[in-house]
Amino acid sequence: MDNESKTYDAIVIGSGISGGWAAKELCEKGLKTLVLERGRNVEHIKDYPTAMMNPWDFKHHGRLTKEYVDKNPLITKCYAVDESTTQFFIEDADHPYVQEKPFDWIRGYQVGGKSLTWGRACQRWSDYEFKAPHKYGYGLEWPIGYDDVAPWYSHVEKFVGVCGNKDGIEAMPDGEFLPPFDLNCVEQYMKENIAENYPDRHMVHARWAHLTEPNEIHLEQGRGKCQARNLCTRGCPYGGYFSSNSSTLPWAEKTGNLTIRPFSVVHSILYDDKTGKASGVKIIDTNTKEEIVYNARIIFLNASTLNSNLILLNSKSERFPNGLGNDNGLMGKYICFHIYRAHAGGIIAGFKDKYVYGRNPTDAILANYRNLKEQDTDYVGGFTTFLGAYRKRVDKLENSDVQIGANYKHAISEAGDWRVYMYMQGETIPKATNRVYLSPDQTDQWGIPLIVTDVGYDENDDKMVADFLEQSTEMLQKMGCTEIGSSDNHQAPGLDIHEMGGVRMGKDPENSLLNEWNQLHLCKNVFVTDGACMTSTGNQSPSVLYMALTARAATYAAEEFRKGKL
């Protein structure tokens, strides 16, 4: 590493879904860009060892061993972790943190980060979501609105490839869509049944980052059509879904302006008193433990929500003793997330002459129908419902007391009842009391302070969960479902993997950390465009907004750089 350059035009901290976008935009605009990644390299296709394996190729047919689960009680709570995907998640012991209240922090430390294993839902925020927190008094006013982001949503959607249908729903604006995945016959029935019973509730096709019909721009990325295998979290050798690895990073690399440095955990961003700007980044090589400083005129922080908070809080200088840009002391506060606690489902009779071909990697969406244009419940905020139907295998031999043997085997080899399911993604209130901070005395194996999580649910969350359960059960009843079940699993925050905030955007440096271009108010050449920047959570899946905000900020940063202002 002795001959490597130590000075770049821009440094991007993190190579996940937003870091990849920062790298792409900055490199395309001619900036020599260094991407720092704390984990190992993961090369598209080559480093997806399980992608083409059959269920029987796995020693435990997909199941995790007891030893692995016992060693990793945290990460194995994540729905996406099984025998085929552990290579894309951390192991608990390697990366400790302190939970003042239970918080399941799910991490994937490698090039591409969690973009390899993300959920892939890509709904746009509506302007109602940007406005509601301030309007109804449960949050700070965003410095931007839907109109500021809309062209950047388009910019991102075209490149990512988002399937969906233009439904004209106010709660969820339309985007640049590839053809949607089909609704199956039961989902079609659900859609019609909900529309009949609830004129203001709209069940629509998934809006998901899958190439149902690739355009030229996707083929140029070397990506092909989604093969409907539904094995996405192993990495897709077809490039059927979007990840940094399949898309933005190789694209950035083609410009010749990109350098990726894996095994580089960031210690802090360095501040130069003379210029009033950040001068560079101090990293620790995770293998050699060597400290290295890289310099750049622009720094993009995309380390994932909590790690971006951690890095800024740990970026202490004489000018900023409490963390870079943290004069108001609000950094690390107003951590918020999405409520995923509740789900409901049931059996629906009939449709026995219908089946599906292929495996749908998406869920249909019931757009938010709560507190949209006015406050109409006893809690604030809204929720999106993901839902769908699938056909199970038969689970018993009808009209028989004997449930083993030849007839039993034949019976359970056939398709059985259709099952309907719904689960929620609900908005939470950003609060100063939900916060993260640096441990005063504990550090990780590289001497970097551990982060402490002090984040919990509140009464508003409980009311929303109760409403979701009540409404979902009622919808299932009206569909004619039987064996309806529902539950609030009370999972800890974090397991939603939608943690946001701590370095929120706002108009006023007194009560926010970032301006309308995601620049630190007090250190303008540092941009934070991952989940840490979020002023509120909305109820849509956040990744595509992070991507849009990143592309917008990076374009602005490159222009300012060219003008010599950064």
Added chain:
Amino acid sequence: MNRRKALKLTAGVVGGTIIGSEIFLTGCVNKEKNTGLFSKVDIDLLDEVGETILPKTDRSPGAKEAKIGEFMKVIVLDCYSPKEQEVFKNGLTELKRKAFMGQSPEERFNYLAQLDKETRNLNLEDSLHFFPMLKQLTLWGYFTSEPGATKALRYNPIPGEYIGCVPYKAGDRAWATR
């Protein structure tokens, strides 16, 4: 990238998979202290239990062809808790005491059908019993095995597209994966 090119790329991946998967699976090696739990005789016995639950028929192979005894051994050793292993082991002893291997196919069937009836509605969290374990392992192992997934069920590793509504008639095999 058209589909054919993608498939070619895939072939490369498959080549790399075998090595990668072996590396990947090294975390799952059996703890040596436990391997004494299963002898060749035990595996043969478990194969016959599995075959009685899901026998070979004119339509599809039986559980023995899926090497169900070997599969049960792997899962019990690697994924079961010591308490569950104990219950499973006692079950093996019980089957031997009943001289299961010496029984005729009819006797085996009647014995296991009766055991199944007695244990079908047990709440496994409160009352562990070896037969629901055997049945679960047989069903899961068989339908995710190559013979079970591809012959008893339909398996398509690369569907190529998703079609939301296709006809189905009684007797059609279910898809092996969702």
